[in-house]
Amino acid sequence: LMSISDLTPAEFTRLVLNASSHKKAVKDAFAAGQTPPKPLHGAMTGKTVAMMFSKRSTRTRVSTEAAVQLMGGHPMFLGKDDIQLGVNESLHDTSVVISSMTSCMVARVGPHSDVANLAASSSVPVINALSSDFHPLQTIADFQTIHESLSSSTPSPSLNSLGLEGLKIAWVGDSNNVLFDLAIASVKMGVDIAVASPTGYGIPDHIRKTILAAAEGVAKPGKLTETTIPEEAIKDADILVTDTWVSMGQEEEAKKRLAAFKGYQITHELAKRGGAKPNWKFMHCLPRHPEEVDDAVFYDKERSLVFPEAENRLWAAVAALEAFVVNKGKIL
Ligand code: CP
Numbered sequence: 430l431m432s433i434s435d436l437t438p439a440e441f442t443r444l445v446l447n448a449s450s451h452k453k454a455v456k457d458a459f460a461a462g463q464t465p466p467k468p469l470h471g472a473m474t475g476k477t478v479a480m481m482f483s484k485r486s487t488r489t490r491v492s493t494e495a496a497v498q499l500m501g502g503h504p505m506f507l508g509k510d511d512i513q514l515g516v517n518e519s520l521h522d523t524s525v526v527i528s529s530m531t532s533c534m535v536a537r538v539g540p541h542s543d544v545a546n547l548a549a550s551s552s553v554p555v556i557n558a559l560s561s562d563f564h565p566l567q568t569i570a571d572f573q574t575i576h577e578s579l580s581s582s583t584p585s586p587s588l589n590s591l592g593l594e595g596l597k598i599a600w601v602g603d604s605n606n607v608l609f610d611l612a613i614a615s616v617k618m619g620v621d622i623a624v625a626s627p628t629g630y631g632i633p634d635h636i637r638k639t640i641l642a643a644a645e646g647v648a649k650p651g652k653l654t655e656t657t658i659p660e661e662a663i664k665d666a667d668i669l670v671t672d673t674w675v676s677m678g679q680e681e682e683a684k685k686r687l688a689a690f691k692g693y694q695i696t697h698e699l700a701k702r703g704g705a706k707p708n709w710k711f712m713h714c715l716p717r718h719p720e721e722v723d724d725a726v727f728y729d730k731e732r733s734l735v736f737p738e739a740e741n742r743l744w745a746a747v748a749a750l751e752a753f754v755v756n757k758g759k760i761l
């Protein structure tokens with residue numbers, strides 16, 4: 430799983446719905462003092478997942494370790510000082526060796542080509558845990574959060590649609606890895622996505638092509654629009670989303686970026702000026718910095734979905750590991 434573009438709309442929908450129904454089933458079981466219910470209980474017994482992280486992580490690390498453990502497997506965290514990940518040994522050699530001893534690699538890397546190269550040489554499934562271009566586990570959790578926030582239906586394995594067609598997401602801020610997979614999923618799910626980024630921080634051409642290609646074969650794809658004016662993107666939006674203006678690896682550009690993004694901070698005033706829908710919600714993948722969203726929005730109990738969104742990273746990890754490791758790529 431390199432990006433949401435690897436998934437058909439039906440597969441993506443299934444992963445999101447599985448994440449949601451596993452969440453309910455496991456929470457119910459834990460509340461009753463029971464072990465996780467089948468099919469999760471013991472599903473990964475005897476399996477080791479190598480977690481190769483060349484960058485810091487709170488949510489992705491904790492959710493992946495907890496998900497593997499929940500299914501009875503062994504998560505093996507390998508930080509950048511622990512193994513030779515592209516340093517002192519080729520990615521090819523590392524991938525061949527680690528995949529010969531484990532059932533899955535979950536990798537957080539710098540350039541997207543690193544995770545693609547690991548996957549090319551691996552004999553086991555590889556899941557992208559964030560690269561320069563994509564963050565598929567975040568997008569599964571994000572759509573789960575939107576679905577749970579808006580849907581009145583109880584999570585159930587028999588549901589087969591997220592029912593989000595016609596919704597509008599406004600992304601205000603940096604055009605980055607988190608946005609790219611969110612936009613691909615939006616197009617596939619019939620959700621419109623409007624992006625407002627300053628000049629010079631928009632979507633690169635090759636990524637725009639990938640986002641637009643997500644519409645292929647979709648009866649009513651979501652529309653991607655791009656602007657440099659936050660208010661334009663926000664008009665009639667149901668959900669306002671942003672992320673840090675300085676992603677990991679861009680620290681040297683921090684000063685320049687903070688200046689370029691002036692005026693892009695999400696506030697209640699901006700949402701009102703832009704004409705967001707009255708019931709608009711706020712999302713952020715975290716970690717959050719105060720520049721891109723003020724406290725009033727971030728901690729707004731009515732509107733902010735950030736903490737359920739973070740919790741859903743666990744259920745997204747469960748659904749992805751179940752599909753790619755337990756069910757060997759069959760998304761059931
Ligand atoms: N959202 C997210 O991926 O957070 P971490 O960087 O803490 O894993």
Ligand code: NVA
Nearest residue numbers: 605672676677715716
């Ligand atoms: N865009 C951020 C996301 C962190 C989860 C980064 O790449 O650092």
